[in-house]
Every structure is written in C-alpha cells, then in structure tokens.
Amino acid sequence: MKDFAALLDRLAFEPGRNGKIRLMAAYLAATPDPERGFALAALTDSLSFADAKPAMIHALAAERTDPVLFQMSYHYVGDLSETVALMWPARAGERAPPLLSDVIRTLSTTGKATLPGIIAGWLDGLDEIGRWALLKLITGSLRIGVSARLAKTAVAALGPHAPDDIEEVWHGLTPPYAELFAYAAGHGPKPDTVDPTPFRTPMLAHAVDEAKDFAALDAAQFSAEWKWDGIRVQAITGFERDGRPAQRLYSRSGDDISSSFPDLMDSLANGRWGTAALDGELLVVIDGRVQPFSSLQQRLNRKTVSAKTIAQYPIHCRVYDLLVADGEDLRALPFADRRRRLEAFVAAIDDPRVDLSPVVPFADWDALAGIRSDPAAHGAGDDADAIEGLMLKRRDSPYVPGRPKGLWYKWKRQPFNVDAVMMYAQRGHGKRASFYSDYTFGVWKDGPEGEVLVPVGKAYSGFTDQELVKLDRFVRNNTVKRFGPVREVVHTREEGLVLEILFEGLNRSTRHKSGVAMRFPRVARIRWDKPTAEADRFDVLEKMLAAEA
Amino acid sequence: MSASQILTQTPLGLYCPAGDVYIDPMRPVPRALVTHGHSDHARAGHGAVMATAETLDIMALRYGEDFTVTRQIAALGVWTTVGDVRVRFHPAGHVLGSAQIEIEQGGFHLVVSGDYKRAADPTCLPFTPVRCHAFITEATFGLPVFRHPDASDEIAKLLASRALFPERTHILGAYALGKAQRLMSLLRRAGYDRPIYIHGALEKLTAYYGRQGIALGDTPKVVAAERPKLGGEIVICPPGAIKDLWARKFPDPVTAAASGWMRVRARARQKGVELPLIVSDHADWEALCTTVVETGCEELWVTHGEAEALVHWAGTQGIAAKPLHLIGYGEEAEDELLDAA
Numbered sequence: 001m002k003d004f005a006a007l008l009d010r011l012a013f014e015p016g017r018n019g020k021i022r023l024m025a026a027y028l029a030a031t032p033d034p035e036r037g038f039a040l041a042a043l044t045d046s047l048s049f050a051d052a053k054p055a056m057i058h059a060l061a062a063e064r065t066d067p068v069l070f071q072m073s074y075h076y077v078g079d080l081s082e083t084v085a086l087m088w089p090a091r092a093g094e095r096a097p098p099l100l101s102d103v104i105r106t107l108s109t110t111g112k113a114t115l116p117g118i119i120a121g122w123l124d125g126l127d128e129i130g131r132w133a134l135l136k137l138i139t140g141s142l143r144i145g146v147s148a149r150l151a152k153t154a155v156a157a158l159g160p161h162a163p164d165d166i167e168e169v170w171h172g173l174t175p176p177y178a179e180l181f182a183y184a185a186g187h188g189p190k191p192d193t194v195d196p197t198p199f200r201t202p203m204l205a206h207a208v209d210e211a212k213d214f215a216a217l218d219a220a221q222f223s224a225e226w227k228w229d230g231i232r233v234q235a236i237t238g239f240e241r242d243g244r245p246a247q248r249l250y251s252r253s254g255d256d257i258s259s260s261f262p263d264l265m266d267s268l269a270n271g272r273w274g275t276a277a278l279d280g281e282l283l284v285v286i287d288g289r290v291q292p293f294s295s296l297q298q299r300l301n302r303k304t305v306s307a308k309t310i311a312q313y314p315i316h317c318r319v320y321d322l323l324v325a326d327g328e329d330l331r332a333l334p335f336a337d338r339r340r341r342l343e344a345f346v347a348a349i350d351d352p353r354v355d356l357s358p359v360v361p362f363a364d365w366d367a368l369a370g371i372r373s374d375p376a377a378h379g380a381g382d383d384a385d386a387i388e389g390l391m392l393k394r395r396d397s398p399y400v401p402g403r404p405k406g407l408w409y410k411w412k413r414q415p416f417n418v419d420a421v422m423m424y425a426q427r428g429h430g431k432r433a434s435f436y437s438d439y440t441f442g443v444w445k446d447g448p449e450g451e452v453l454v455p456v457g458k459a460y461s462g463f464t465d466q467e468l469v470k471l472d473r474f475v476r477n478n479t480v481k482r483f484g485p486v487r488e489v490v491h492t493r494e495e496g497l498v499l500e501i502l503f504e505g506l507n508r509s510t511r512h513k514s515g516v517a518m519r520f521p522r523v524a525r526i527r528w529d530k531p532t533a534e535a536d537r538f539d540v541l542e543k544m545l546a547a548e549a
Numbered sequence: 550m551s552a553s554q555i556l557t558q559t560p561l562g563l564y565c566p567a568g569d570v571y572i573d574p575m576r577p578v579p580r581a582l583v584t585h586g587h588s589d590h591a592r593a594g595h596g597a598v599m600a601t602a603e604t605l606d607i608m609a610l611r612y613g614e615d616f617t618v619t620r621q622i623a624a625l626g627v628w629t630t631v632g633d634v635r636v637r638f639h640p641a642g643h644v645l646g647s648a649q650i651e652i653e654q655g656g657f658h659l660v661v662s663g664d665y666k667r668a669a670d671p672t673c674l675p676f677t678p679v680r681c682h683a684f685i686t687e688a689t690f691g692l693p694v695f696r697h698p699d700a701s702d703e704i705a706k707l708l709a710s711r712a713l714f715p716e717r718t719h720i721l722g723a724y725a726l727g728k729a730q731r732l733m734s735l736l737r738r739a740g741y742d743r744p745i746y747i748h749g750a751l752e753k754l755t756a757y758y759g760r761q762g763i764a765l766g767d768t769p770k771v772v773a774a775e776r777p778k779l780g781g782e783i784v785i786c787p788p789g790a791i792k793d794l795w796a797r798k799f800p801d802p803v804t805a806a807a808s809g810w811m812r813v814r815a816r817a818r819q820k821g822v823e824l825p826l827i828v829s830d831h832a833d834w835e836a837l838c839t840t841v842v843e844t845g846c847e848e849l850w851v852t853h854g855e856a857e858a859l860v861h862w863a864g865t866q867g868i869a870a871k872p873l874h875l876i877g878y879g880e881e882a883e884d885e886l887l888d889a890a
C-alpha cells in the first residue's frame with residue numbers, strides 16, 4: 001500500500017503524459033504480483049466494491065479527534081479525505097501497513113457494519129500519504145488523470161510489445177492480471193483472450209486553414225457533414241467465444257463508458273448489429289431535437305445512472321462512420337464506400353436511438369461557407385444550435401488511426417466576438433505555470449454609480465507564445481491587488497488592456513454573476529491600441545442572447 | 550506578575566517597556582532584540598541591535614555593515630542587563646544563529662520563541678526548552694494536519710525522482726537562509742556527491758554557512774548560459790524562482806519545493822509544484838504542543854500563524870492562552886521578500 005500510495009501521490013502532481021507513463025512503468029516494474037495488478041485495476045477504475053461513504057469517514061474522524069480542531073483543519077485543507085489522512089492520530093508501529101491486495105479483497109467481501117473498524121485499523125498502520133491514498137481509493141474518488149490508454153502504454157513500457165498489443169489482450173483478463181504482466185515483460189505467452197469488442201484508435205481531422213487549404217483542395221473530392229457538439233464514441237458489438245453477444249461503448253480516448261449509458265447499450269444489444277464497429281457522436285435528443293451540451297453533461301462521468309436521469313436526458317448516437325460490419329474490417333475502403341455501407345447498416349438495425357449524421361451537399365467552397373454560417377437554413381433546422389461547424393472528408397480516404405494529413409478537416413463555425421477588458425489574471429498549468437495565462441475579462445454595464453466592468457468569462461488560449469510573454473509582463477506590471485494565486489489587473493476607464501474575445505455561443509447562467517456563460521471563449525487579438533472605455537457594453541451580449549434564443 | 554507587565558503589543562511589534570526594547574520589530578526602532586536573520590524578523594535601520602553573532606553576521610550580509618548604528622553580540626545562555634530587565638538567548642533550532650529570547654524581571658520568566666523547530670538540523674544548534682512562566686510562541690503550522698515527516702525521507706523522495714528522470718533537472722525551491730543549506734547538508738548525508746547548483750540569491754548565505762564550518766560540498770552558482778546542460782542535476786533556488794523564466798531554461802525541469810506548506814495538496818498545486826517535499830524549519834503541531842508543555846508555562850501568547858487551534862488546545866490543557874495576530878511575520882512574507890533579494 002505504501003508504494004502504491006507514493007505512486008498515486010506522485011501521479012497527482014505530475015502534469016505530463018510521459019512523466020505519468022514513466023512513473024507507472026517504474027512502479028509496475030518494481031512491484032511484484034499480485035500487488036501491481038490490483039494497483040493497475042485501481043488506476044484504471046476496474047475495481048468494483050461498494051464505496052465507503054464520506055459520512056463513514058467523518059464518523060471515524062469524530063471518534064479520534066477533537067471536534068473543534070477537526071473543523072478548523074477541514075476548513076483549512078478543504079478536502080475531507082485529506083484532512084482525515086493528515087490529522088489521524090498516529091499509532092506508529094502498532095499495526096503493519098496493509099497490502100493493497102488485502103484492502104481490495106477485504107472491501108469486496110466485507111459488510112457495512114464491520115467496515116469502519118477495519119478501515120480504522122488500516123489507517124493506524126499507514127502514514128499521511130498512505131492514509132490519503134487509502135481514503136481516496138475506498139471513497140471511489142481517485143482522480144489522478146490516468147486514462148485506460150495511458151495505463152496500457154505504461155504496461156507496454158515493461159517489455160517489447162506495443163500499446164496496441166497490450167490493448168488487444170487486456171480484454172477478458174481480470175485483476176490482478178498476472179498473465180498480462182508476464183506477456184508484457186516478454187517472458188510469458190500471449191494470453192489466450194480475444195477481445196470481441198476491441199477499441200480502435202480513431203481517425204482525427206485537421207483544422208481548416210482558410211487562407212491556404214481551400215486554394216489547394218478540390219471541393220469535388222470532399223464530402224461534408226455537420227460537426228456535432230457532443231461526445232465522440234465508438235459503439236462496438238461482437239460475440240464472446242461461447243457465442244454470447246458482447247457490446248461496448250468507448251470514449252474517444254478508449255475508456256469504456258458502457259456503464260454510464262445502459263439505454264444505449266440496450267440498443268446495441270437489439271440483436272441486429274452482428275459484429276460491428278461504429279464511429280459516432282453521443283447526443284441527448286428529445287422529440288427529435290438535439291439538446292444543449294449541458295444536458296449531455298448530466299449523463300457523463302457517472303458509474304451508475306438512475307432511471308430518472310435516463311428518462312430526463314435520453315441518449316442518442318448519431319453515427320458517421322462504419323469501421324467493421326459483419327465481422328469485416330472496412331477501414332481500408334474509401335470513405336464513400338464505407339458511407340454507403342453505413343447507410344445500409346443504420347437502416348437494417350432500425351433503432352430509434354441510432355441515426356445517421358446526414359451528408360451536407362454543396363457545390364463549391366464558397367457555397368459551403370454560406371452553409372457553415374447558417375446551418376439552420378441548410379437542413380440543420382432546429383438542431384443548428386448543436387452544430388459546431390462542418391467536417392470535410394475526402395471521399396477516397398481510408399480510415400487511418402491518428403491524425404493523417406490531407407484527408408479529414410474540421411471547419412468550425414464563425415464564432416462570436418466581443419471586445420472586453422482584462423480584469424484578473426491567474427497562472428496557468430503545466431508548461432504555462434510560470435506565466436499569468438488565464439484571464440478573466442469583463443464588459444461595461446450600468447451600475448448605480450455609473451458604468452462598471454462586470455466579468456463575463458475567462459480565456460486561456462488563442463495567443464502565441466510571444467504574445468503570452470507580453471501579456472504576462474503586462475499583468476506583472478499592472479497588478480493592483482493579489483488574492484492568493486490571482487492578480488487583479490488595473491481596469492479603469494483610463495487604464496487597462498482590451499482583449500478581443502472569440503466564443504462559440506452564449507447561454508444564460510445562474511452560476512455566473514453576470515447571468516451569462518460563454519462557450520469556448522479565447523483571445524482573438526490583443527488590442528494594445530484600444531482604450532478600455534471603448535470596450536463593448538453588456539448590451540451586446542444581451543442582443544446575442546436574444547438572437548440565440 | 551503576568552506577561553502583560555513585561556511585554557506589550559504595539560504596531561511595531563512586541564515591546565518591553567522596562568527594558569525599553571523591541572523584539573523583532575517591523576520598522577526601525579532605537580533598540581531591538583532580534584531572534585534570527587529571516588527578513589520578516591530582522592530588519593535594517595535600528596539604533597541598536599542585540600542578537601547572536603551569526604544573526605548579526607547574516608544581517609550585515611543582507612543589509613550591509615551599516616544595518617544598525619550599534620550592535621551587541623548575545624552569547625547563548627548568558628544573562629545581560631537591559632534597562633530594568635535581564636535577557637538571555639537560547640538556541641531555537643530554526644536556522645543558523647536563531648535564538649529564543651528569555652526576559653526576566655522580579656523572578657518572572659518570559660520566553661519569546663521566535664521561529665523554531667524541534668526536528669534535527671545538521672546546520673544549526675538544536676532547540677533547548679526553557680522553563681518559564683509565560684511562553685510567547687509562533688504557530689506557523691499550528692493545525693493538527695501539519696505533521697512534518699522525517700526530512701531524510703523527503704530527501705530520499707528527491708533522489709528517487711532523480712533516478713527515475715535522470716535527464717531532467719530537478720529544481721528545488723527553498724528559502725535562501727537556512728532551508729537551502731539544510732537541504733544541501735541532508736543531500737550530502739544521503740550520499741549525494743554531485744555538485745549542488747545554486748541560484749545567485751543563495752550564494753552569499755551559502756558561502757557564509759561554509760565559513761562557519763558547515764560542510765556543504767561543492768555548490769557552484771548556476772551560469773545562465775550553462776542551464777541547458779544541467780540535465781540530471783539538482784538546482785536549489787528561492788521559492789519564487791521555481792516558476793520564473795529563469796527556471797525554464799533547464800532541460801525539462803521537475804519543479805520541486807521544500808516547505809511545510811507542501812503538506813497540503815491544494816497549496817502545493819497552487820504553487821505549481823510537481824514534487825512537493827515536506828521539509829520545514831518550523832515546529833509542526835506535535836512539536837508546538839510538546840514545547841508548550843515542556844516550558845511549563847502558565848500563560849501562552851501566540852504571535853503568528855494558525856493561532857486559534859493552538860489557543861483552543863491550550864485551553865483544553867488549562868493554560869491561559871491568547872492569539873496576538875502579529876502582522877508581518879510568516880513564511881509567505883519571507884517568500885516575497887526573498888524573491889526581491
């Protein structure tokens with residue numbers, strides 16, 4: 001448990017993908033079976049046991065600590081598990097630290113009544129980091145940014161095999177994965193498992209460079225579709241070796257998200273799919289109309305989902321590519337051929353939850369630009385709000401994993417823009433942690449004592465590295481106040497910096513003081529030249545809202 | 550008698566009327582007693598300063614020889630008469646030269662702790678508990694969530710990370726006075742014999758520790774142009790520099806920081822730290838409570854830090870306690886000031 005806790009601790013602070021892989025690989029290489037197998041299961045969220053509830057942890061702490069000191073500490077730390085982990089009265093040497101495997105086995109076999117005593121015993125045997133990791137594990141809240149793909153890459157780093165090879169045999173194996181590790185290290189046979197529903201690395205698109213691409217590309221070679229504002233998924237069906245049908249839904253990064261969408265899984269199991277793999281977009285659709293992304297968010301990242309939520313936010317899969325049908329891998333076929341097969345496939349499965357993303361016909365690039373600026377008038381109708389732009393796919397393109405050049409393009413809708421004033425700045429994350437790179441900006445609004453700036457959004461992208469250096473310098477030289485990591489930047493009618501902000505849409509929001517929430521705001525231009533008094537007024541946003549409604 | 554007859558709280562800091570002297574005053578005063586060389590306690594411009602020889606040296610290094618008009622060396626454990634009181638300095642275990650200050654009047658003993666720690670530190674004398682009637686303590690880490698681990702375990706973490714990422718530079722943020730040299734010494738004790746590279750802001754103080762006979766090995770200053778070549782090395786710099794442009798010229802740096810604050814994950818994350826090392830030169834919760842008990846005090850004042858929790862705890866022990874909330878002390882202030890240094 002101690003080494004596993006140290007790994008979690010380090011992973012939680014490591015921002016880089018490669019750093020995470022190396023940390024995991026080093027742990028997996030140094031840790032014996034079955035400990036590393038259980039650790040891998042914990043990291044990839046493949047364990048199932050009844051989570052301990054925060055109330056239980058709270059009650060345990062109450063038995064061992066002064067309530068006033070506990071409250072002060074909790075207030076300071078801000079996280080229950082961490083507070084308990086840190087202030088748990090140490091009884092060092094009293095008990096041996098538990099093994100991760102023991103913890104997991106015990107959790108999956110022990111009843112609620114005896115659990116608190118067992119957990120208290122474990123806490124006694126661990127140090128601060130061990131207790132933190134244990135509490136995060138048993139409350140089911142290990143959030144350390146490790147995707148299934150990342151974990152598989154770390155396993156692959158143990159030996160000669162590629163991550164795809166590991167991916168292929170992973171399925172069907174259960175923790176603690178002894179045969180997987182033997183195979184990964186290169187001294188065990190390939191585990192005899194065939195995944196009937198494997199994930200396939202998706203094909204991705206490049207963003208259109210309007211200045212260059214349209215001059216070079218021939219419109220006649222391309223097919224266009226709407227780009228939906230949902231979640232890209234792979235829906236896979238197949239058969240286990242014993243003939244039982246199998247279904248699986250993957251996120252774009254290869255995480256198995258089947259359990260969040262039992263309603264869609266029922267559709268995949270309707271018996272008409274055979275062995276197939278479809279690429280599509282997850283959307284919430286009510287009465288044939290695509291709902292805003294915020295509705296879809298109600299369905300994401302849930303391990304279990306209530307009947308009420310399912311009824312309230314019915315899920316839908318709008319498909320746009322067919323990778324496998326009738327057990328045949330179609331990825332080498334031209335897109336136009338796959339599309340024909342896809343149309344036939346969707347007609348054959350005949351399921352109300354699954355439909356085709358329509359092809360958008362167009363004559364030339366200019367015509368397509370017109371379509372992009374007004375999807376509602378070009379076939380999207382009421383669903384225009386859920387459209388982010390267009391996808392352009394070469395008719396002869398095979399389905400190539402990754403982001404191949406020259407085959408697929410995405411052309412996002414013209415976003416909205418507004419001139420706003422920088423109000424606050426905060427340091428960024430990862431590579432940008434030394435720069436003030438996150439900016440809260442505001443527009444002018446009438447207040448009781450004349451016009452004031454009201455914050456309307458936050459942007460942390462859209463500028464070049466050189467511009468970032470200048471913005472950072474501006475923030476440092478124009479700070480008027482500090483609140484922890486946040487700097488208040490001068491923003492009066494006479495002094496301050498105007499940023500031209502681009503965004504994709506606007507919603508009313510009760511969570512934001514201004515009453516509006518921008519979608520995907522980013523900095524389009526830094527208006528060093530523009531006086532702050534000439535930045536936009538809130539009325540501009542009000543008008544946009546009215547137009548959107 | 551009670552503590553308030555010997556010591557009063559003023560906007561400039563703690564003042565002893567009978568001795569007409571301030572302790573660690575915030576602004577220039579005619580006469581000051583200074584516990585240690587950190588810039589939030591030791592300021593320039595006083596008329597007269599009494600402190601340990603090392604603290605006086607450190608003040609001169611930082612502010613120039615004219616940091617005070619007159620100076621008086623306080624020998625540890627020796628009484629000196631100051632006005633109508635007697636004062637005596639005792640080691641505080643915080644940084645080189647750090648001291649607690651005991652004041653005696655009419656048989657009543659009061660001790661001002663300054664900053665202190667109870668954990669072992671090869672670079673300074675250990676804290677000695679002094680029995681007294683009134684104890685004036687710091688409480689930087691005055692919450693039960695602060696339990697500092699063994700510093701050598703934290704050094705082991707750093708060395709393990711270096712072994713795992715041998716091509717990356719490990720940049721370790723640490724206060725220029727005390728913490729930085731303690732880390733160097735701990736690294737040497739752990740068998741690390743590569744040069745330990747230092748930021749220019751650490752140069753004078755590190756050299757001073759060396760002259761005081763504290764062996765820190767080879768500690769070259771980072772040459773700006775050489776930064777890209779320092780992959781695999783350990784570089785120590787002031788806390789504020791870990792996220793500066795300066796730090797980004799090293800190969801794929803791992804950002805580490807050594808501080809008691811690193812115990813709380815949100816604090817470490819807020820500072821952009823990837824490898825938090827919990828190494829503190831302040832007393833943790835256990836050490837604060839233990840020390841209060843060991844002084845046998847009947848009255849406890851808490852100068853700065855998380856005072857409320859310690860005051861609450863003292864109440865449960867039957868000790869009359871009050872928070873002073875002195876403004877201007879604390880590691881945060883130190884951080885900012887050292888950045889400028």
Ligand SMILES: [Zn+2]
Nearest residue numbers: 585587643664
């Ligand atoms: Zn200090």
Ligand SMILES: [Zn+2]
Nearest residue numbers: 589664878879
């Ligand atoms: Zn201090």
